[in-house]
Amino acid sequence: MTESDASTVRAWLRGIEVFSRPMPAFATDRAPAEPSELFLTWLTDAVEAGVPDPHAMTLSTVDEAGDPDSRVLILKDVGPEGFRFAGHSASPKGVQLSGAPRAALTFYWAEFGRQVRVRGAVRPEPAERSAADFLARSATARAEALLGRQSRYLADPDSRDRALRNSLARIEAEPELVDPAWTLYTVLPDVVEFWQAAATRVHVRLRYEKEGTGWQRRQLWS
Numbered sequence: 001m002t003e004s005d006a007s008t009v010r011a012w013l014r015g016i017e018v019f020s021r022p023m024p025a026f027a028t029d030r031a032p033a034e035p036s037e038l039f040l041t042w043l044t045d046a047v048e049a050g051v052p053d054p055h056a057m058t059l060s061t062v063d064e065a066g067d068p069d070s071r072v073l074i075l076k077d078v079g080p081e082g083f084r085f086a087g088h089s090a091s092p093k094g095v096q097l098s099g100a101p102r103a104a105l106t107f108y109w110a111e112f113g114r115q116v117r118v119r120g121a122v123r124p125e126p127a128e129r130s131a132a133d134f135l136a137r138s139a140t141a142r143a144e145a146l147l148g149r150q151s152r153y154l155a156d157p158d159s160r161d162r163a164l165r166n167s168l169a170r171i172e173a174e175p176e177l178v179d180p181a182w183t184l185y186t187v188l189p190d191v192v193e194f195w196q197a198a199a200t201r202v203h204v205r206l207r208y209e210k211e212g213t214g215w216q217r218r219q220l221w222s
């Protein structure tokens with residue numbers, strides 16, 4: 001890339017508008033005591049507005065060298081206890097979580113200029129809860145998980161198709177088959193931050209910090 005290409009890209013990026021649409025107000029003084037309640041209000045707003053994949057979130061973890069990693073997952077459940085997602089324990093994220101069982105989650109609903117950040121310890125759920133999550137997945141998703149090869153190099157797409165066909169046949173013959181490595185995880189939050197964009201650029205931030213059994217709410221500079 002030449003220097004003039006780079007400056008064109010820079011100018012192009014600078015020209016893309018951000019937060020130029022109407023944004024909701026965020027009355028932090030009326031925020032509930034429990035962050036999952038406010039999270040569910042914001043998620044409901046996104047669902048009702050037709051935001052695509054409103055329950056998709058970025059899960060960030062660290063590997064054994066301390067290098068960060070992140071990827072998008074689907075939120076499976078949320079409540080006062082925490083935020084749940086599911087994945088294969090032998091995948092990179094599963095291996096990272098077994099070595100360093102803490103994570104961050106990030107949600108962003110662009111239509112509302114709203115971001116939620118969550119940090120906390122990660123706990124694998126008991127086998128029967130993970131099995132229930134596994135059995136609620138589509139047959140193809142279960143067949144793929146059973147192969148246990150997520151994120152490995154794929155040298156030969158034909159061999160993948162054959163392996164998937166065999167795995168699907170196993171599931172058809174044994175519909176209650178469960179992959180014991182499929183795991184439902186709960187992030188037990190100790191910090192949850194709600195960030196509301198404003199066209200004025202005076203964005204509003206409210207951080208919930210766990211203290212004892214309750215939560216302290218504090219506003220942050222934007």
Ligand SMILES: Cc1cc2nc3c(=O)[nH]c(=O)nc-3n(C[C@H](O)[C@H](O)[C@H](O)COP(=O)(O)O)c2cc1C
Pocket residue numbers: 053056069070071072073074075085086087088091092093094150151
């Ligand atoms: C919208 C969306 C939803 C996804 N949902 C999941 C999920 O619920 N579980 C999962 O294991 N991977 C999910 N993925 C794939 C992950 O982003 C990732 O590619 C995969 O889990 C491998 O990650 P790893 O190599 O860090 O373990 C999803 C991807 C996208 C874009």
